Amino acid sequence: MSIQENVSLKHLNTLGIDAQARYYAHIDHAQHLRDLLQHKKLQSLPRLILGGGSNVLFLNDFKGTVMHMTVGGIATIREDPAHVWVKAGAGVNWHTLVRYCVEKGYSGIENLSLIPGTVGAAPIQNIGAYGVTLSDTFESLEAMEVDSGSVRTFTTQDCAFGYRDSVFKNACKEPYVILNVTLKLQKQPTFRTTYGELQETLEAMGIQKLSIKAISDAVIHIRQNKLPDPAILGNAGSFFKNPVILQEQFKKLRDTYPNIPGYIQSENQVKIPSAWLIEQCGWKGKRRGDVGVHTQHALILVNYANGTGQEIYQLAQDIQQSVKDTFNIEIVPEVQLVS
């Protein structure tokens, strides 16, 4: 097991923040992780499990050990006439898993095409896009308990999935490292095309007959046109979650802002796009030195080249404050802040 010292993380996070890790190791096997967790020199230091780095903001240099998950492997582990169970290692690129399923005709995650990052991070915030979330096909995962090195299986119920949320952002944030994830997919596809933009794109692409591949292609098309490519412009996707507010508050806001968009979540809850709130506050396209708000999408904070974690964080705080002052709504980061 090789442990490197003072490693730049600039190319290991999609925001391109040039933070340094005091120690760095990559983990391609559960036993490597166990060894690393028991390593005497590192035991008292903070740890960060890193996947693709597409949902983290490094506020400073990281004074502990960055454990970069590269555990690989995709396999079909079980079948019945209607379903197939696919298991993938935590370090597998998420879109590689999507492509594997699309090519084999396994239905369930095609709407989640092209989300950056790894399989192991997908349950952390229950990734979602275009009307589908990971929890829709999730079967189970295996995670190593940090203190004992033992491996525990988590079912859907154990994971307590919510909107961009799970037990791994809460009670199980520190004590467990995800090793692999198993999904239950369908042999006969169920097409989920209710998300307006997806329907429009399928029509615009002239798709006559729906297929898993057509949906995947349409999602890829939308994403490539709408979201900045981190390889070209540093970003972490949506920086904030979309707030969910009470119907009552929504109705009052609509009196003042008749165009405010809102998506009904339950009888008395409405989800508001943070992008709209941020744009109304005048932030879209604003730039401060090397950091800013994307010109095409107000929910995406960008690093033009050499922006620091602190600069992004200060910008995020100012945005939060102005949304609070204008609408009396708190928006909270989706991105994990690492100090």
Ligand code: FAD
């Ligand atoms: P990282 O950023 O490396 O880590 C994120 C968090 O998970 C950290 O707290 C880390 O410690 C923890 N973690 C990572 N791996 C493990 C593990 N094996 N065990 C325990 N903890 C772990 N997200 C969506 O939900 N929907 C989208 O549509 C979407 N679009 C995006 C578009 C762009 C352009 C970008 C840059 C990001 C987007 N995201 C989206 C956010 C991001 O892709 C997801 O959150 C993704 O799951 C993060 O994966 P990662 O491997 O990069 O995680």
Ligand code: EPU
């Ligand atoms: N909008 C604006 N200004 C903008 C952009 C959008 O006002 O600059 C408004 C429009 O009214 C638009 C609405 O916001 O209809 C929603 O925008 P979009 O469809 O782009 O979705 P989003 O709410 O910004 C969410 C997820 C994305 C996911 C898409 C598609 C969150 C925090 N973000 O974005 O996930 O890909 O829906 O399902 O829920 C991510 O998590 O990183 C991410 C990219």
